[in-house]
Amino acid sequence: MSLISSFPIMSSSCNPAQNTIDWTALRSDFPLLSQQAHNKQLAYLDNAATTQKPNAVIEAIAHYYRVDNANVHRGVYELSERATQSYEATRNKVQNFLNAWSREEIIFVRGATEAINLVAQSYARPALKPGDEILISAMEHHSNIVPWQMVCKKTGAQLAIIPINDSAEIMLERYQQLLNEKTRLVAVTHVSNALGSINPVQQMITMAHEKEIPVLLDGAQAAAHLSVDVQALDCDFYTFSSHKAYGPTGVGVLYGKKRHLDAMEPYQGGGDMISSVRFEHTEYNSLPYKFEAGTPNIAGVVGFGAALDYLSAVGFDNIVQREQQLLDYATLKLQAISGLHIIGRAKNKASIISFVLDCAHSHDISTILDHQGVAIRAGHHCAMPVMERFNVPATARASMAFYNNEADIDQLVRGLAQVFKLFS
Amino acid sequence: MSLISSFPIMSSSCNPAQNTIDWTALRSDFPLLSQQAHNKQLAYLDNAATTQKPNAVIEAIAHYYRVDNANVHRGVYELSERATQSYEATRNKVQNFLNAWSREEIIFVRGATEAINLVAQSYARPALKPGDEILISAMEHHSNIVPWQMVCKKTGAQLAIIPINDSAEIMLERYQQLLNEKTRLVAVTHVSNALGSINPVQQMITMAHEKEIPVLLDGAQAAAHLSVDVQALDCDFYTFSSHKAYGPTGVGVLYGKKRHLDAMEPYQGGGDMISSVRFEHTEYNSLPYKFEAGTPNIAGVVGFGAALDYLSAVGFDNIVQREQQLLDYATLKLQAISGLHIIGRAKNKASIISFVLDCAHSHDISTILDHQGVAIRAGHHCAMPVMERFNVPATARASMAFYNNEADIDQLVRGLAQVFKLFS
Amino acid sequence: MNEELRALYQEVIIDHGRHPRNFKKLEEPSCCQEGYNPLCGDRLTLYLKVDHNKIIDASFEGVGCAISMASTSLMIERIKNIPIIEAQQLFEAFHLLVTEPSPTVKTLEYLGKLTVLGGVRDFPTRIKCATLGWHALKAGLDNAASEQRVSTE
Amino acid sequence: MNEELRALYQEVIIDHGRHPRNFKKLEEPSCCQEGYNPLCGDRLTLYLKVDHNKIIDASFEGVGCAISMASTSLMIERIKNIPIIEAQQLFEAFHLLVTEPSPTVKTLEYLGKLTVLGGVRDFPTRIKCATLGWHALKAGLDNAASEQRVSTE
Ligand SMILES: Cc1ncc(COP(=O)(O)O)c(C=O)c1O
Numbered sequence A, B: 001m002s003l004i005s006s007f008p009i010m011s012s013s014c015n016p017a018q019n020t021i022d023w024t025a026l027r028s029d030f031p032l033l034s035q036q037a038h039n040k041q042l043a044y045l046d047n048a049a050t051t052q053k054p055n056a057v058i059e060a061i062a063h064y065y066r067v068d069n070a071n072v073h074r075g076v077y078e079l080s081e082r083a084t085q086s087y088e089a090t091r092n093k094v095q096n097f098l099n100a101w102s103r104e105e106i107i108f109v110r111g112a113t114e115a116i117n118l119v120a121q122s123y124a125r126p127a128l129k130p131g132d133e134i135l136i137s138a139m140e141h142h143s144n145i146v147p148w149q150m151v152c153k154k155t156g157a158q159l160a161i162i163p164i165n166d167s168a169e170i171m172l173e174r175y176q177q178l179l180n181e182k183t184r185l186v187a188v189t190h191v192s193n194a195l196g197s198i199n200p201v202q203q204m205i206t207m208a209h210e211k212e213i214p215v216l217l218d219g220a221q222a223a224a225h226l227s228v229d230v231q232a233l234d235c236d237f238y239t240f241s242s243h244k245a246y247g248p249t250g251v252g253v254l255y256g257k258k259r260h261l262d263a264m265e266p267y268q269g270g271g272d273m274i275s276s277v278r279f280e281h282t283e284y285n286s287l288p289y290k291f292e293a294g295t296p297n298i299a300g301v302v303g304f305g306a307a308l309d310y311l312s313a314v315g316f317d318n319i320v321q322r323e324q325q326l327l328d329y330a331t332l333k334l335q336a337i338s339g340l341h342i343i344g345r346a347k348n349k350a351s352i353i354s355f356v357l358d359c360a361h362s363h364d365i366s367t368i369l370d371h372q373g374v375a376i377r378a379g380h381h382c383a384m385p386v387m388e389r390f391n392v393p394a395t396a397r398a399s400m401a402f403y404n405n406e407a408d409i410d411q412l413v414r415g416l417a418q419v420f421k422l423f424s
Numbered sequence C, D: 001m002n003e004e005l006r007a008l009y010q011e012v013i014i015d016h017g018r019h020p021r022n023f024k025k026l027e028e029p030s031c032c033q034e035g036y037n038p039l040c041g042d043r044l045t046l047y048l049k050v051d052h053n054k055i056i057d058a059s060f061e062g063v064g065c066a067i068s069m070a071s072t073s074l075m076i077e078r079i080k081n082i083p084i085i086e087a088q089q090l091f092e093a094f095h096l097l098v099t100e101p102s103p104t105v106k107t108l109e110y111l112g113k114l115t116v117l118g119g120v121r122d123f124p125t126r127i128k129c130a131t132l133g134w135h136a137l138k139a140g141l142d143n144a145a146s147e148q149r150v151s152t153e
């Protein structure tokens, strides 16, 4: 197949065992990375915001539109059948990717944000009473705060916050105390986008389940960087976005245990999510279609399938090992800079480094780095409460993907030297 | 620019005045149309389900991923600024396309279905009381029925139905009677997907506004086939999908008058839609971002911009004229077939023809036509109440776009001859 | 006309599609089961009269395409006066016929006249049409069985 | 270091960014106006003392990048002891400075020392930083004006 043969690591080695990956060759699968920015080679270090796409993904989308485009699930003709099969094939791939029990547990949405909102509106809202509690952590992304605030406002329920220590780790004893008979749901991030912390979610789920409290994991920063097994975790819901996992924008996944999804109200009404419509009465369709009203992002889902194929060809063992190498290298280099402070020093960390400089605000840092060809993020990273917690107005954040290399990090360090030159 | 130069009608003539279009050349802008289906040239006549995409759109998406991909609205670096500008440029194009008063009135969603659900949840649900009425017509798509049923169930409001006559036209006198002091909203389709009727929406809006009742138009079947001016119409909301307007899947538009949108609650919570988040209190961002939580379908929106450019280069005068030609031709040919009955004979019709045969069920028709290379839709077209109204279990539907031609219709007619051969 | 199409629309099918047998309501049925295909709107009601674990009469009503009408009509001809357990085996065999790339000779022999529906294999979007009546049968028998269990317990 | 960057981060800006002038609370201000940039989290409070349509004192507090701090600091130096109406003209002129490709000589002369912020033109994502204090000024003056209207009516 053309998508596979255009994948360099496959031609050099069919067995994606550790250390056999040619990372340099693999980088050339990502066309955007070869561009110049401000006359410098681009060092793209904003992967927590969004990842770049391999040619296989870009080609899968174009191929879909050139050859297979039709509406799904309803056509009798072959073209529509082909479109439906490519769309549904991705559902199977996601099922494997997460090791879900059934393909019916995989719902396609726009992104992690919509997935969380769906659970807030269809699962939590009808069930919550005044006084009930939703438990989140102090390191959540706004997408895992605001939907719960909205639903609390409607129902009279309340948010409770699991505190984090100075190293940016969940305080498990406090978490244990906060789990109580009023707690209706725990919603925590698997990996923090602002701090890099990998949370002890397995343990947290066990603790919550002892009190029969269900758990939602926000996997936006985890799914493309760790291997996730929802059955082993036994989480009740898992959410993530394709665009942060080398796939297209406009696609996300809600995984939910079948018994929850079955019991839930539909989220949106429309075509495909119904079984029969009369003005007097409407019957809803079965899973997963009950939650997929209207024409979905077909091309996006097809492209996402290509991204999952790509990821599994690289292999999570390799990805984790390479990204930890990069994290270690970058941490070493950055902490050697005096006047630079890393925010977020959890023992378990993904390849995300937030930092502040004594001499310059993160916004200025980012502007100057941009002129050295280095793309990092500056600001609150949609995690304002984290900024408050660490008493900083904003941070600069470098986040790495497996296609980054030591040269990117060196370029970041050289760029920071310019900041110091200007500001001190 | 490469997108423009790859656009044949531009090279032959810069002025898209009527009759100057080379429709044959233009057809070759759509790569999918040149394929064979079952060893026959494909006659794609299911444009009401989804339209095919011109190269300019496919290229715009690939170009975005190869060159501009970054997250929007939050990055300081140039790449992110470029992504934001391409994304926001489409908002201006949609504003022009609909002649909206302000770009803030344009909200990007997944599709028409989500747009209607957004209005149902954020506009109607908080306002509705038991006994209130939402007025829809008897020819709505499920996407403009089920969201209202869901909101009625939550609030105790009721659906009222504007009847249609045997020609599939809205009965305006009955509509006038149904508009009463309990009516909170009129939600009608601009063009019926199952019948082709173009509804007298200008008149209907005037009648509703006389009683100060707001009107939502479902423009899913209209936006790519008629020129729409929301200010002239004075509708309160207008909704449509990119994928039915030659653009990518996973993108839709909600237009709403600013004063409505300003007063509405946000729909989903998350990144980008907030101005500040504290655990105690969250402030929402201004329009349009209040309604665009999370990372949007950036590439899709960029591709949609290319589709709008394409449409405006072809020009609505040309599109309307060409599609009416095709409608007239197809109607003439089909009504000459004895044993074939056209369902939906409104005076004002878009290029959609639903029909039934005495001798064969629509599903069988579609299978046989597929084997002749003709793609049409068979079924209830997500409009089951329309099927009940006309007392048919299902219909076959041929729907034409400007890139279709008389040969496609001849191929359909020849295909039908095979159906008769087999079934009578 | 192409071969696959001819294989799908065999004479028997066209005939049963146009003139379905046992197309009526049944007086005092043991169970009446709705079958519904939301894709195309095909809808039928299957009536079964069961006695001592045997189907003693069956009929149906409804609207649908030639495939779903013919398939249900042929099914009813075959299941009349056979034990429930055999009807359930037939269901499995029929399922294999329309989904497996090459069903075994044994399956084909067992199904007999019902094999005329094998052509549907090449039309993935039509498999639901061919199995609509059969799914109604399975659901009806399951319900009948569980009701009987309930009433005998 | 590249030229555009040097044009953005001139000495004066680095200096005012690091040591903003009039960085304090004002006693008994006529108005105190918050300015907030959700993009980066920059947040400042502008204090104005107005008497007889004239700004007689001004100060600010807050956190932010060098551009927003310096811009506000330089703005306050300039608006002290000028009539409200002139401050409003300055707002317009400053807006032209940072958004127009080539501001007129007249605008540049009028703005004087404030022209050091012209370099921000080449950094579209930073224009909001440069204008944060100015937007607070405009909002503050509008509020002050409407309050005065309210109190004199
Ligand atoms: C931890 C976390 N949760 C949720 C989200 C929201 O993802 P999306 O914007 O794709 O919906 C993000 C992305 O920024 C994130 O980092």
Ligand SMILES: Cc1ncc(COP(=O)(O)O)c(C=O)c1O
Pocket (backbone or CB within 6 Å): A271, A293, A294, A295, A296, B048, B049, B110, B111, B112, B113, B114, B141, B143, B144, B189, B191, B192, B193, B218, B220, B221, B241, B243, B382
């Ligand atoms: C009249 C009408 N309304 C709404 C829709 C729903 O559009 P989408 O599926 O793109 O959300 C359709 C599409 O089938 C339609 O024809």
